[in-house]
Amino acid sequence: MMMQTRTGLAACLALALALASVGLAALAQPASGPQSGIVFRNTVTGEALDTSQGKEGGRDTPAVKAFFESGKNLYIDDKACLRNGESLFATSCSGCHGHLAEGKLGPGLNDNYWTYPANTEDTGLFSTIFGGANGMMGPHNENLTPDEMLQVIAWIRHLYTGPVKDAVWLDAEQKKTYRPYREGETFPRDAKGQCKPLE
Numbered sequence: 001m002m003m004q005t006r007t008g009l010a011a012c013l014a015l016a017l018a019l020a021s022v023g024l025a026a027l028a029q030p031a032s033g034p035q036s037g038i039v040f041r042n043t044v045t046g047e048a049l050d051t052s053q054g055k056e057g058g059r060d061t062p063a064v065k066a067f068f069e070s071g072k073n074l075y076i077d078d079k080a081c082l083r084n085g086e087s088l089f090a091t092s093c094s095g096c097h098g099h100l101a102e103g104k105l106g107p108g109l110n111d112n113y114w115t116y117p118a119n120t121e122d123t124g125l126f127s128t129i130f131g132g133a134n135g136m137m138g139p140h141n142e143n144l145t146p147d148e149m150l151q152v153i154a155w156i157r158h159l160y161t162g163p164v165k166d167a168v169w170l171d172a173e174q175k176k177t178y179r180p181y182r183e184g185e186t187f188p189r190d191a192k193g194q195c196k197p198l199e
């Protein structure tokens with residue numbers, strides 16, 4: 001009996017030590033990726049994300065550079081980017097989150113309730129998409145570039161049905177003209193904007 005308690009205690013100590021060293025390893029991570037002014041952190045663990053990791057490309061567009069510096073998503077009301085975002089969301093996200101991000105296997109993304117309040121900001125949404133969250137919500141940095149993530153984020157924000165006052169991703173001017181998605185709305189292939197049609 002006594003032996004068992006001792007072994008249990010030793011195992012506990014070993015675990016505590018292991019956890020402590022994981023914590024230290026997280027702290028030892030570089031404060032930021034090579035090109036970012038903002039430090040993106042894993043939504044669940046808080047560990048710094050290395051934005052250079054994952055699917056190649058889509059890191060040197062003006063929009064990604066601006067986003068990594070300021071957290072402002074230049075694609076938010078750009079029709080050409082919304083068109084792409086719709087299609088990327090349909091392929092990568094809607095199976096779990098629903099066609100209109102109304103929620104399915106994963107939570108709804110079109111209202112003002114967030115499991116992780118950081119997702120109220122586009123920087124939080126980016127971190128969740130890039131690094132994942134719990135369970136089925138895996139990281140998506142292997143199948144989407146940062147530029148594509150900004151397009152997906154623009155689309156999610158376009159599907160938003162909550163009060164406009166809570167839409168912190170819009171500036172005062174954008175709030176005035178914000179019109180949420182209407183079922184059946186489409187964006188033509190030749191829509192003018194910053195994003196080229198997807199291949």
Ligand code: HEC
Pocket residue numbers: 089092093094095096097105106107108109113114115116117119125128129133134135136137138140152
């Ligand atoms: C295989 C199913 C699956 C796929 C595919 C998926 N998700 Fe998720 N997602 C989930 C689940 C389940 C959760 C809840 C996880 C949690 O609470 O930690 C979640 C959570 C989230 C959250 C956090 C929501 C909140 O309330 O804070 C965001 C944001 C999100 N997903 C965005 C996306 C985007 C964008 C995509 C596509 C690039 C995507 N997800 C693809 C299943 C999925």
